Amino acid sequence: MQRSILSRRISVLFASPAFIFIALFLIYPFVSIIFISMTNRTLVGATAQNPDFVGLDNYIRLFEPSRWMNRGEMGFSLYITVQFVIGSALIGQAGLGLLIATLFQRRKGFIRELVFSLAVAVWIAPDVVVAFAWFAFLDPFDGTLNAILGALGLGQPDWLLKYPLLSIIFFNTWRGTAFSMLLFSSALSSIPPSYMETADVVGASTLQKLRDILLPLLRPYIATDLILITLWTFNTFTPFLLTGGGPAYRTELLSIYTYRTGLQFFEIGKGSAIAVIVMLINLVLASVYLISLRSRPLEQPSD
Amino acid sequence: MTLILENVHKAFGAVKAVNGFNLSVADGEFIALLGPSGCGKTTTLRIIAGLETLDEGRVVIAGKDVTELPPRDRDIAMVFQDYALYPHMSITDNIGYPLKVRGVSKADRDSRVAAVAGNLQIGNLLERRPSQLSGGQQQRVAVARAVVHHAQVFLFDEPLSNLDAKLRLEARAFLKHLQREVGITSIYVTHDQAEAMALADRIVVMQSGEIMQVGSPLEIYRRPANTFVASFIGNPPMNLLQCTVDTGQSIIQFAEELAIIRLPENSHNTIMNVKPHEQVTLGIRPEYISIRAEPSATTIPGKLYVIQNLGGEILVIARFGEQLLSIRMFQEETPELPEQVWLDLDFDHVFFYGANGQLLQ
Numbered sequence: 001m002q003r004s005i006l007s008r009r010i011s012v013l014f015a016s017p018a019f020i021f022i023a024l025f026l027i028y029p030f031v032s033i034i035f036i037s038m039t040n041r042t043l044v045g046a047t048a049q050n051p052d053f054v055g056l057d058n059y060i061r062l063f064e065p066s067r068w069m070n071r072g073e074m075g076f077s078l079y080i081t082v083q084f085v086i087g088s089a090l091i092g093q094a095g096l097g098l099l100i101a102t103l104f105q106r107r108k109g110f111i112r113e114l115v116f117s118l119a120v121a122v123w124i125a126p127d128v129v130v131a132f133a134w135f136a137f138l139d140p141f142d143g144t145l146n147a148i149l150g151a152l153g154l155g156q157p158d159w160l161l162k163y164p165l166l167s168i169i170f171f172n173t174w175r176g177t178a179f180s181m182l183l184f185s186s187a188l189s190s191i192p193p194s195y196m197e198t199a200d201v202v203g204a205s206t207l208q209k210l211r212d213i214l215l216p217l218l219r220p221y222i223a224t225d226l227i228l229i230t231l232w233t234f235n236t237f238t239p240f241l242l243t244g245g246g247p248a249y250r251t252e253l254l255s256i257y258t259y260r261t262g263l264q265f266f267e268i269g270k271g272s273a274i275a276v277i278v279m280l281i282n283l284v285l286a287s288v289y290l291i292s293l294r295s296r297p298l299e300q301p302s303d
Numbered sequence: 304m305t306l307i308l309e310n311v312h313k314a315f316g317a318v319k320a321v322n323g324f325n326l327s328v329a330d331g332e333f334i335a336l337l338g339p340s341g342c343g344k345t346t347t348l349r350i351i352a353g354l355e356t357l358d359e360g361r362v363v364i365a366g367k368d369v370t371e372l373p374p375r376d377r378d379i380a381m382v383f384q385d386y387a388l389y390p391h392m393s394i395t396d397n398i399g400y401p402l403k404v405r406g407v408s409k410a411d412r413d414s415r416v417a418a419v420a421g422n423l424q425i426g427n428l429l430e431r432r433p434s435q436l437s438g439g440q441q442q443r444v445a446v447a448r449a450v451v452h453h454a455q456v457f458l459f460d461e462p463l464s465n466l467d468a469k470l471r472l473e474a475r476a477f478l479k480h481l482q483r484e485v486g487i488t489s490i491y492v493t494h495d496q497a498e499a500m501a502l503a504d505r506i507v508v509m510q511s512g513e514i515m516q517v518g519s520p521l522e523i524y525r526r527p528a529n530t531f532v533a534s535f536i537g538n539p540p541m542n543l544l545q546c547t548v549d550t551g552q553s554i555i556q557f558a559e560e561l562a563i564i565r566l567p568e569n570s571h572n573t574i575m576n577v578k579p580h581e582q583v584t585l586g587i588r589p590e591y592i593s594i595r596a597e598p599s600a601t602t603i604p605g606k607l608y609v610i611q612n613l614g615g616e617i618l619v620i621a622r623f624g625e626q627l628l629s630i631r632m633f634q635e636e637t638p639e640l641p642e643q644v645w646l647d648l649d650f651d652h653v654f655f656y657g658a659n660g661q662l663l664q
Contacts, residue, residue: 194387197354202401202452203375212400216391 030279037272044266051269058273072249074274077257081234084169084253089233092173094225097180102214105188116181123178131241134171160243164251168239175238180225187221188214227289231282254278304365304455304488305330306351311360313346313512320346322512324360331486333479335503337493339535343512344492345460351490352458353377365455380449381458384465386441388433394420394444395429401452419451423481439470446478450485457482457489463498475501496536500524508532530660533586539618539629541654542592544585548577548655555585558624562603566650576663577655583663584656589631591649594619594640602645612637621646 006014037058041051068075100119104112122130137144140158150156159167195217199209215222237255245252245260252260258278262271311324321343328334336344349355351362353374361370369377380401388397396403398420399412407415420426423443433441442462449457462478463471479502482489493499499506500520508515508523508531516528527533533541545558553566577583595602605621605628612618617637619630621644628646632638655663 192385192387194383194385195389197352197374198381198383198387198448199400199404200354200374201352201379201381202404202448204400204404208404212403213389217389 033272033275033279036269037276039269041269041272042266043263043268048268054269058270059277061270062273062277072252072257074257074277076249077252077254080165080250080252081254083165084172084239084251085230085233087165087169088172088176089229090226092169093176093180093229093233094222096173096177097182097225098184098218098222100177100181101184101188104185106193116178116185119178119181122175127238127241130175131238134242138167161247164243164247168242168251171239171242172233172236176229176233180229183221183225184218187218191217223292224289227285227292231285231289234282234285235278305363306365306456306488306490307361307363308347308351309361309363311347311350311362312358313343313350313355314358319512321350321357324512324514326507326514326517328488328490331488333482333489333491333502333504335491335493335499335506336509337496337499337506338509338515339494341511342509344494344507344509346512347509348458348460348490348492351456352379352381378455379458380452380454380456382442382445382449382460382462384461386433386445386462386465388441388444388448390433392432393429394425394431394433394436397433397444398429398447398451401448405452415451416447419447423447423450423477438466439474442466442474443477446481450481454487457487459489459491461493462491464493464495471498478502496538508535510535526662527586527654528662530584530586530656533654533656537588539589541586541588542628543656544587544623544626544628545582546585547580547582550577550579557603562623564603564648565600582658584660585648586654586656587648587652589618589629590633591652592628592630593647593649594621594630594632594638595645595647596641598645599647601650602647605644605646607640607642607644610637610640 036051038053038055039051040047040054040057042048062074067073069079070076100115104115136142138146138159140146140156140161143159145159146156157163191214195213196209199213204212235255236253237259239251239253240256240259243251245256254274255278258271258274261274262268265271306326306328308324308326311321312319313321324343324347326334336347338344346355350357351364353362353369353372353376357370361368363369364377364379389400392400395413395416399407399416402412402415416429417426420429423446425440425443425447428436428440428444433444436444442465445462459478463474466474475498482502491499491502503520505517506520506523507517510531516523516532518526518528523532523536527536527541530543534543547556548554549556555564555566557563594605598604603623605623608620608622608627610617610619612635615633615635617632617634619632619638619640621628621630623646630646657663
């Protein structure tokens with residue numbers, strides 16, 4: 001172990017502002033929400049002032065088997081969320097990000113700059129701006145997409161009404177691909193060019209190069225990327241701006257479900273219970289991430 | 304197999320990396336491309352490999368024009384400067400990779416890898432990962448991967464530059480021996496002249512994308528075709544002195560009138576090629592200058608600058624005007640020299656280069 005240049009007392013002093021912030025804004029809400037989730041507290045009315053302790057009632061209501069998979073209930077929302085995560089994060093963002101990064105590997109020029117700049121611009125734009133842009137894009141009558149489809153002589157459906165989940169999956173893929181793209185792009189540039197050139201010289205095909213060299217070398221980066229974007233996508237709230245969770249709860253992600261229960265239906269207690277469950281799921285995902293980081297071997301075993 | 308490069312041109316933007324490169328390599332020949340950084344030697348090698356497209360010219364391997372072919376169809380093997388061993392594969396899998404992509408069966412592959420590895424004395428490392436190997440061992444693995452499939456041409460891109468001095472000498476001998484044994488045409492890029500001298504049948508000296516001289520190591524050492532090669536080859540390189548020659552009277556007058564040499568009768572032929580009173584450069588290797596206590600007809604004055612005993616040979620640096628001249632003496636004892644010395648030039652080993660830097664002959 002290398003000796004720290006600071007004494008322990010000074011280190012604690014320097015770290016304390018961060019610790020205080022974490023305690024105030026992360027640990028305190030975390031503990032308090034667990035407490036609230038065991039009460040019947042509401043946003044208005046008598047139980048807003050004097051909530052009663054109800055034990056695990058809120059949790060039992062959430063996991064009530066007869067209603068679990070009904071629209072607007074916990075199970076249905078979880079199911080929607082899983083589809084959303086797989087579609088927009090794992091397949092959409094990671095897949096598209098890897099594809100773009102590979103296509104533009106070690107290439108310079110206008111097209112690469114354009115693609116990368118646009119992707120990053122989309123990534124950092126404010127949620128509300130982005131949501132309005134997509135309204136304009138998807139509008140059934142005056143939207144850009146349907147204008148194009150109409151010009152091509154194709155059907156012009158009301159996307160947010162007919163394919164709401166698909167719409168927000170595309171939206172979120174478009175919105176977040178930049179992160180995976182940048183991560184894979186820098187991972188690829190860390191691979192010495194001679195690796196691929198050696199493969200070229202010995203006669204490996206594109207598929208062989210991908211299977212034997214690129215993917216094994218990228219594996220730790222892919223793991224990091226997948227876990228991070230899974231966490232983020234799991235918690236994203238932005239699709240609410242586009243669909244409000246509807247129509248008929250068909251795009252009600254867990255984050256939206258939590259919001260609706262607690263802040264629209266005013267059932268703070270029940271909403272907190274959902275939030276606690278979401279946090280537990282996040283905790284599991286984050287643990288997987290941390291464990292995979294810690295146990296990442298210097299060399300991956302070959303198959 | 305034979306290899307022919309015909310009028311090869313390659314530019315990166317405004318920079319001409321390779322400018323009209325012509326070379327014909329015989330079957331089994333070991334060629335070194337030698338030159339300073341940025342002289343185009345690596346680009347030339349990559350053009351042969353097909354990793355770089357060329358702007359103009361042809362590459363012919365074994366009588367077949369491969370100019371338009373991708374690397375995989377050229378039947379070449381290449382060793383990179385960083386060895387390019389795959390960190391996620393065992394040594395066996397690394398060496399066997401060229402066979403794997405050709406669809407050789409696992410059993411067949413492993414036996415061929417074992418044979419090559421045994422031959423290169425790395426048979427005991429096959430289960431390891433590249434990161435567990437020393438630099439010298441990694442280098443051998445990279446060579447083993449090149450040897451394992453029987454390519455027509457070997458290409459080496461500074462394969463020894465990442466090794467320390469002692470290992471480099473070892474690896475040099477090993478490479479030379481191996482190339483003799485397998486007898487495969489090899490192109491070897493290096494900026495280290497000692498490496499090129501030791502390994503190559505012929506050396507191609509390059510500068511700014513152009514060939515400065517092609518010849519055997521001895522030819523290049525003995526008779527540099529121009530001042531660039533003269534000042535690049537040799538350690539220390541050739542001493543180069545500005546002078547004018549009066550051919551009629553066999554008088555050499557050095558710049559700034561530092562000295563005049565009147566040549567003895569029997570050595571006139573070396574200056575026959577020089578036009579009278581033309582500004583020329585006189586070149587002489589450090590070993591052909593002797594130090595005298597007294598002036599004579601073929602000496603120039605020098606001020607002692609420093610004496611370096613290199614063990615087995617002495618390197619004396621003397622000041623002649625503004626210039627430092629190297630003198631090599633083959634002896635073990637450090638000589639006691641006065642500050643004022645007389646440098647005797649051996650005119651059997653003097654070359655004259657014209658104003659354009661080319662050897663006058």
